[in-house]
Amino acid sequence: MFHSVHHPGRLPLGPRGQAVVLDAPGTSRLVEHTPQRPGPGEARVDVHAVGICGSDRDVHLGRRPAPYVRYPLTPGHEWSGTVAAVGEGVSASLIGRKVVGEGLRNCETCARCRAGETVLCAAGYQETGFTLPGAMAPTLVLPARLLHTLPPDADLTAAALLEPAAHATAAVLKACPLPGMRAAVIGSGTLGLLAAQLLGAFSPSELTVVGTNPGRADLTHRFGATAYRTWDRASGLSDFDVVIDAVGGTSTASAATSLLRPGGRLVLTGIPAQGAEGLDPARVVARQLSIGTAFGASAGAWSYAVRAFSSARLTPLELVTHQLGIDEFERAMELTDSGGPHGGKVLLLPRTS
Structure with a gap:
């Protein structure tokens, strides 16, 4: 000792x-x-x-x-x-x-x-x-x-x-990302952009950020996104392997399921809103979607985030x-x-x- x-x-x-x-x-x-x-x-x-x-x-x-x-x-x-x-x-x-x-x-x-x-x-x-x-x-x-x-x-x-980065890390690890996947992040705030940068380390073939502010496009690209869409331009987005909801808004979780391919994975994080629109269990089961959650960060997620920061993979x-x-x-x-x-x-x- x-x-x-x-x-x-x-x-x-x-x-x-x-x-x-x-x-x-x-x-x-x-x-x-x-x-x-x-x-x-x-x-x-x-x-x-x-x-x-x-x-x-x-x-x-x-x-x-x-x-x-x-x-x-x-x-x-x-x-x-x-x-x-x-x-x-x-x-x-x-x-x-x-x-x-x-x-x-x-x-x-x-x-x-x-x-x-x-x-x-x-x-x-x-x-x-x-x-x-x-x-x-x-x-x-x-x-x-x-x-x-x-x-x-x-x-x-x-x-x-690094505290919000650890939360973003917890969400990314729950998503089980693999190289070459198609990934999307809902939210272009701090949590969403940190999640995007962490997902980028897994070399996705596509990484789309969906937000509300048109002025965020350049910043999301600097954080690794290959595309940025606002919700009014998000029609047609689909077949993503992984979607991370970093907003927790009243409708984002329900909307996120429409972005997934059958068998895709959704991770809910952020601060969930009270009274949010529910997910349709029949649709989730029929499409065999996997849904995970991340609230807070374990010691392991913290360690991962600190290593990513120390190696300049998280900036x-x-x-x-x-x-x-x-x-x-x-x-x-x-x-x-x-x-x-x-x-x-x-x-x-x-x-x-």
């Missing part, structure tokens, strides 16, 4: 600054941040950047189901940073390493965790930025076992997108359109609510104001 080079009573406290706190839906404030000493098995990370997604917006507006949020809360589950200190039982070699980290706290001992399905942990739901303190603060303390280390030259701004930096200081949290929420220019990604930099 490794131990920190620091005595727990003399750990440097590191950067101070301000943190976001949501006391209740729609009620946010900035508070002075006091870095916490990591306990046994924990690490403290100096946060470089934290991404904002639709689930953060739902927490801000009070739309996240009660079992999956706990106020008051410091949000922030998509983040990157550098390890500043470690607690007892954690190798001191982590200090100074660039890292990202899993948000879901799993027990590692239940049947599902032992099978590698850590997102289905039987211990109950706990997640950084939703029920536990998140990364919209200068520092973050979490179990060191959840960290994934990055190369020394990694771009930490780009790495802040998400172009998706970032705004980098704001922590004191611009409310503006960041507004930009995310509107989708930002062309649906770009908004980052907060907790150590910049």
Whole structure:
């Protein structure tokens, strides 16, 4: 067992600054941040950047189901940073390493965790930025076992997108892609484009992205798509081997089945909408479609995404359109609510104001 080079009573406290706190839906404030000493098995990370997604917006507006949020809360589950200190039982070699980290706290001992399905942990739901303190603060303390280390030259701004990339990876792995397949992705937002780039690594013969914004065509091609269609121009699209629904809209899952060939595979991800149009079981069975789901990312999906990023097979930096200081949290929420220019990604930099 490794131990920190620091005595727990003399750990440097590191950067101070301000943190976001949501006391209740729609009620946010900035508070002075006091870095916490990591306990046994924990690490403290100096946060470089934290991404904002639709689930953060739902927490801000009070739309996240009660079992999956706990106020008051410091949000922030998509983040990157550098390890500043470690607690007892954690190798001191982590200090100074660039890292990202899993948000879901799993027990590692239940049947599902032992099978590698850590997102289905039987211990109950706990997640950084939703029920536990998140990364919209200068520092973050979490179990060191959840960290994934990055190369020394990694771009930490780009790495802040590895959390949604891990979700996209989970969807792609559920799709079981093969070289030469015909693939389609529904959605040209962050999740959809990351899924497209990951699918591109499997050398599909065709990779079509279907979205709503005509202005996304060039960007989708840079992320590996061979074609981009808006829904009003999607008639005639069919016979895809694999379709990933990265939107979770009220009609996208049903529409996705029409894009598949008989025997094709559909993977549903994103944030499913309440009251969505149902899938016709008779049509699914008659056409022998396979339907999978991806909600969250297992440790294996995280590892795959980090390897793809470290080998430059996953290059998400172009998706970032705004980098704001922590004191611009409310503006960041507004930009995310509107989708930002062309649906770009908004980052907060907790150590910049």
